[in-house]
Amino acid sequence: MEALLCKKLGDPASASVGNESEPSSSPIEVIRNYPIPQLNSPTAVRVKVKATSLNYANYLQILGKYQEKPPLPFIPGSDYAGTVDAPRRHQVQGGRPRLLLRRPRLLRLLHRCDLVAAAALPVAFGTSHVLLVLGAAGGVGFSAVQIGKVCGAVVIAAARGAEKVQFLKSLGADHVVDLTSQNLTASVKGFLKSRKLKGVDVLYDPVGGKLTKESMKLLNWGAQILVIGFASGEIPVIPANITLVKNWTVHGLYWGSYSIHRPAVLEDSIQELLSWMEKGLITIHISHTYSISEVWSYYQYSIFLLSRLIVCHWQANLAFSALRDRKAIGKVMIVFDDMGRSKL
Numbered sequence: 001m002e003a004l005l006c007k008k009l010g011d012p013a014s015a016s017v018g019n020e021s022e023p024s025s026s027p028i029e030v031i032r033n034y035p036i037p038q039l040n041s042p043t044a045v046r047v048k049v050k051a052t053s054l055n056y057a058n059y060l061q062i063l064g065k066y067q068e069k070p071p072l073p074f075i076p077g078s079d080y081a082g083t084v085d086a087p088r089r090h091q092v093q094g095g096r097p098r099l100l101l102r103r104p105r106l107l108r109l110l111h112r113c114d115l116v117a118a119a120a121l122p123v124a125f126g127t128s129h130v131l132l133v134l135g136a137a138g139g140v141g142f143s144a145v146q147i148g149k150v151c152g153a154v155v156i157a158a159a160r161g162a163e164k165v166q167f168l169k170s171l172g173a174d175h176v177v178d179l180t181s182q183n184l185t186a187s188v189k190g191f192l193k194s195r196k197l198k199g200v201d202v203l204y205d206p207v208g209g210k211l212t213k214e215s216m217k218l219l220n221w222g223a224q225i226l227v228i229g230f231a232s233g234e235i236p237v238i239p240a241n242i243t244l245v246k247n248w249t250v251h252g253l254y255w256g257s258y259s260i261h262r263p264a265v266l267e268d269s270i271q272e273l274l275s276w277m278e279k280g281l282i283t284i285h286i287s288h289t290y291s292i293s294e295v296w297s298y299y300q301y302s303i304f305l306l307s308r309l310i311v312c313h314w315q316a317n318l319a320f321s322a323l324r325d326r327k328a329i330g331k332v333m334i335v336f337d338d339m340g341r342s343k344l
Contacts, residue, residue: 002336003034007073009064013320026317027062028076045106049082050115054332055139056206056231059323065233068256078256081109081118082336107270116335117277117284129201132156132188132218134211135231136173137164139331144204145171146282154197156188158211160326167285167329184214192218202226209234216242225250285330290319 006012010027037046058076060066084106109118131148135141136157148155149172157173159165160180168176175191177184192199199220205212209232216238219225225238225248238250258266276282322328 001034001036003031003075004334005029005031005034005073006062006076009062009072011320011324012059012062013317013324046085047080047082047106048085049080049336051082051333051335052077052080053139054319054323054334055079056323057229059320062320081115107267107274109274113274113278116286116289116333118274130154130156130192130197130199130220131202131204132158132200132215133173133204134158134207134215135205136168136176137329138206138231138326139328140206140228141204142168142171142285142330143282145173148204149173150276150281153202154195156191156200158184164329179211184211185217188218199223204228205236206231208232208236210236212236212238219246219248222247222249224248227252286333287328287330288319288322288332290332290334291336 006028008027010025012026012028014026039046054076055078057066058078061068061070061074061076109115131144131153133141133144133148133155136145137159141157141159145155145157145168155173156175156177157168157171158177158179159168160178162178165176165178175188177187188200200215200218200223201220202224203212203215203219204226205215206228208230211232213236216225223246227250230236238248242248243250255266273282277284319332319334322332
């Protein structure tokens with residue numbers, strides 16, 4: 001099977017991806033004949049992956065800057081969807097061409113559910129009064145905007161660039177701040193005043209850094225701060241004295257740890273999100289899609305009556321560049337085109 005393997009730490013967006021015959025300086029490499037995992041227990045299943053999403057956490061892992069550091073070499077990936085390859089076949093959600101895992105970690109999808117959309121859902125939507133969403137056009141940010149609207153919140157979204165602003169307005173955000181041209185504090189305070197609202201009740205923060213510090217000026221007494229991540233690369237300081245005086249509650253929300261400590265909560269939340277998606281209450285917006293192998297060009301040389309098919313290696317560096325350079329609006333996906341048939 002094919003696999004994208006991280007063999008060393010570094011920036012996966014800075015160099016072209018290598019393979020077994022043509023190594024490169026990139027920390028990631030496409031392995032064409034990676035061993036297919038074998039079933040190792042009565043409760044294990046093997047999943048043939050249709051699609052997996054790239055999250056900013058995956059990029060940080062390969063850089064070596066994520067709080068969870070898997071031993072090298074490792075295959076990056078978090079959420080996925082595909083078909084059970086063994087021992088029995090049904091659509092499941094859960095990125096790799098084939099994964100070995102135990103049945104309780106799988107969620108069965110409806111027959112008509114789109115596998116690519118399902119693969120984009122778990123991390124982004126599983127992570128999300130007056131709600132202020134930072135990094136609102138990213139994979140987890142746009143999800144929080146939609147969840148906030150479903151729950152009846154007044155949603156304020158912050159992002160950079162006119163295209164992202166229009167996208168967030170289309171999702172129903174009540175107010176959008178374009179950080180390339182507007183001051184966050186002034187813009188939000190002006191909106192709150194126009195609505196006769198006192199302040200922000202919930203801060204959803206996957207960004208960190210200076211933006212967190214600025215956002216704290218907008219929080220109500222008794223506000224909730226959801227610490228989702230640090231896409232800015234800077235971990236913010238939330239002063240304990242102000243937290244005490246203003247009676248704030250700070251929640252660390254590390255999605256992945258729920259599968260270990262509270263798997264039932266995780267499963268219930270994803271099942272509810274899947275039902276919302278089925279009802280059209282939330283939608284998946286896929287910004288960029290890449291294949292692990294793509295056909296680029298077909299050249300025919302009539303003089304020599306020869307034809308040549310030029311197959312390029314999967315340009316994983318472009319996928320990670322979309323994350324690093326903040327080009328993604330929604331999710332970045334890796335899709336495996338040939339699902340094949342169940343072996344059983």
